[in-house]
Amino acid sequence: MKIELAKNYGFCFGVKRAIKIAENSAGSKDSTSATIGELIHNSLEIDRLKDNFRVKTLKNINELTDEKRAIIRTHGITKGDLERLKTTGIEVIDATCPFVTKPQNIAEKMSNEGYEIVIFGDINHPEVRGVMSYSTKPVHVVLSQEELAGAKLPQKVAVISQTTKKIEEFMTIVTHLMQRVKEVRVFNTICNATLENQEAVRELASKADVMVIVGGKNSSNTKQLYLISKNLCKDSYLIESQEELNSSWFKNKKHCGVSAGASTPEWVIQNVIKELENIDKIYNS
């Protein structure tokens, strides 16, 4: 069985940057850092940062006690939480991905200019909650054009996307809006790493006969990769680590494609590939 990695996969610029920031923040025994929410959506990497660099993960700012440094996660936090943090006197280290800061700024600027905001994204995702909080006007968060059908819209809207969404679905939101309101200001805030990883998985899934996507189950961009893959290759599987691999998936398969989300560490991916090689040796030779 041929095992092939997608042309683009895994860690993006924003995740690499955040991990470096977290590693550099490691203090002495008495001086700890804490991230507000998971720094990235990958529990294996979160564990590594805790074990090797003493970076704690708190659920929210209320859990802060004697930490010296608060690290803002890649997905950002709400404007209100950021302001509250700054008043506590704690050192605030911002690891928000710059591609997430952008939609935050757009939401703030456009709402100040009188536009209502439409966000294509998941209202429960921390990135979206952060971006929403910057708007001073009503915000419509939707995952499909159908969800907009009942919404009362003004004549001017600005539309942005969660950075990790599929461009095709963003397009349907935009074409729906342009039929309903006089002016639509479209900001394509889907990040390049997302687009490149999606394009590469599309290419690979259309020729492989089994696909393995590696990443956190709460990672939005990983889920999108899985959905694209599944659409083109019905035997597609989403796993967090090599332990979840099931040898029966690869019986009589000739070509196994592998990709990984933007928050999946390289060492996790390499472990998956090693295990795939083992399975192949045992079952397909």
Place this chain on the structure above:
Amino acid sequence: MKIELAKNYGFCFGVKRAIKIAENSAGSKDSTSATIGELIHNSLEIDRLKDNFRVKTLKNINELTDEKRAIIRTHGITKGDLERLKTTGIEVIDATCPFVTKPQNIAEKMSNEGYEIVIFGDINHPEVRGVMSYSTKPVHVVLSQEELAGAKLPQKVAVISQTTKKIEEFMTIVTHLMQRVKEVRVFNTICNATLENQEAVRELASKADVMVIVGGKNSSNTKQLYLISKNLCKDSYLIESQEELNSSWFKNKKHCGVSAGASTPEWVIQNVIKELENIDKIYNS
């Protein structure tokens, strides 16, 4: 044969308004009005205005001689021509459709704010030539996304449509742009009359077995109606007046749909219907 008119067809608000303006401008024997270019894209109506109201049609402003009043056509004229006209001292009567004035204003405002302009439309159509002339930045006039493929685009574009185009094609231009530039400001300038006439022809052509679309062959909105009709009913015909009807088109037909462009006078449509009834009596009874 059942003869059925589309639910919406014919004269739109802007055309009715322009004809009233032209009729009201009729002066005495020594005092004439002239439109710069055809007031509307319908030669039969142009002839009627000339015969009954002494309204001349000039090719351009250079043809003006001793006319007392210059009437601006529904499609508008270029900013430069309007300024030149005003310096001549002639009385200028503006019959530009308000739905055309809007994209002119948008082109001017957006280009002044630093946006390059994309117009979905026909570069040879007078409306588009007028709208283009209001931009102070480069303008890209295209009829399809393919024509944009080679264009060098900046990071911010504003996109508008010729008022009489098909919304579906406008959408493909927008979705192409949003993949290429950071901000797309979408102004849906397709007029409601166009949208309603298109929707009605779609409904009728999907149940009729022969379709007659009445309108000027140089009328953009009439051409769109014909294309929509042809797509749903292969026996669709575009005519300017009842003389062009060919009885063989209706042999064994059960249901004839009729629609007309926004610049087609009601009396022309009624003549077509009368002739259709005659043909039906002779050939289908």
